[in-house]
Amino acid sequence: MKHIGIVDITTVGACLCANEIVAQAAKLDTSGKHPEFTMHAFSYDQYFDCIRRKDWISLGNKIYESIKLLEKVGADFIIIPSNTPHFAIDLIEKQSRLPVINLINIVADECERKGFSRVLVLGTKTTMQDGLYDNVLNSKNITPIIPTDDVCDKIEHLIRNEIIPSKINFTTVQDIQQDIKTYDCDAVILGCTELPTVYNENNLGKPVIDTTRLLAHYALKLANEDNLSSNEQLASE
Structure with missing residues (x-):
């Protein structure tokens, strides 16, 4: 190998x-x-x-x-x-x-393979708001959904200040979890390799693309x- x-x-x-x-x-x-x-x-x-x-x-x-x-x-x-x-x-x-x-290409290919048309992109604020996935998803006729500013701020805080330094507050996790469930989408891209430590299909209630x-x-x-x-x-x- x-x-x-x-x-x-x-x-x-x-x-x-x-x-x-x-x-x-x-x-x-x-x-x-x-x-x-x-x-x-x-x-x-x-x-x-x-x-x-x-x-x-x-x-x-x-x-x-x-x-x-x-x-x-x-x-x-x-x-x-x-x-x-x-x-x-x-x-x-x-x-x-x-x-x-x-x-990014692998993730977009997986979304296409699974027939998703609207996917919620989670990740760092830069990944979400600067459109890391936008072009490649759009090229496959898949619409990327980006959270609102306040939800982006919450996710950025969770990643930078809680998951990476291993100081996870599950109140934060659950608060964001409820936010995620409000979005109209076919699936959720966990577009930060740390996010699968706290989110999955079971607790989000939607199909998940686990990028990690x-x-x-x-x-x-x-x-x-x-x-x-x-x-x-x-x-x-």
């Missing part, structure tokens, strides 16, 4: 993704066999400073530094278990000599394939 390189932006999401790779592999092979993977992270504040300033060039360059390190230890392809950094995906793909999985686990399953599939040579090959799948 191929060696997966994981760029860890937020360790909560990256570890959830890595754990899902192992768990899914165990369903396919009870011997405990799973792909080799290596994870690299700079201090989170270095990423967050770029995101706060919406400096996608600096963020892409920082992620590329991780990719170069992962390439040195033998990674065959790269995953980035974090949605917001995909504002820099074009730059990252151009710089990287290794194939980089585009999470979807990425893990896709990475496992690629790790088991015979041929993987370029970003173009990934983009065509």
Whole structure:
């Protein structure tokens, strides 16, 4: 199996993704066999400073530094278990000599496969309000629904100040949960890899696209394939 390189932006999401790779592999092979993977992270504040300033060039360059390190230890392809950094995906793909999985495209393809026409996009405030998913969903005739400003603020607070530092207040979780249920949509994109730690189809009462686990399953599939040579090959799948 191929060696997966994981760029860890937020360790909560990256570890959830890595754990899902192992768990899914165990369903396919009870011997405990799973792909080799290596994870690299700079201090989170270095990423967050770029995101706060919406400096996608600096963020892409920082992620590329991780990719170069992962390439040195033998990674065959790269995953980035974090949605917001995909504002820099074009730059990252151009710089990287290794194939980089585009999470946003995978999520949109899954929405199309499941026949959704209206999806509520959750994530960081930047992901939601700056339209990370808008173009790719619109190209598939899927309408992205974005929460109101006050709900976006609540979700941003939950992610930044509660989930990432492991200080979850379930009153916050439940308050947002009730907000989510008011939206007219076919499904909910958990467009932040930390959100599956608190939300799922059961407590939201709607179909959910779990971007973290979807990425893990896709990475496992690629790790088991015979041929993987370029970003173009990934983009065509």
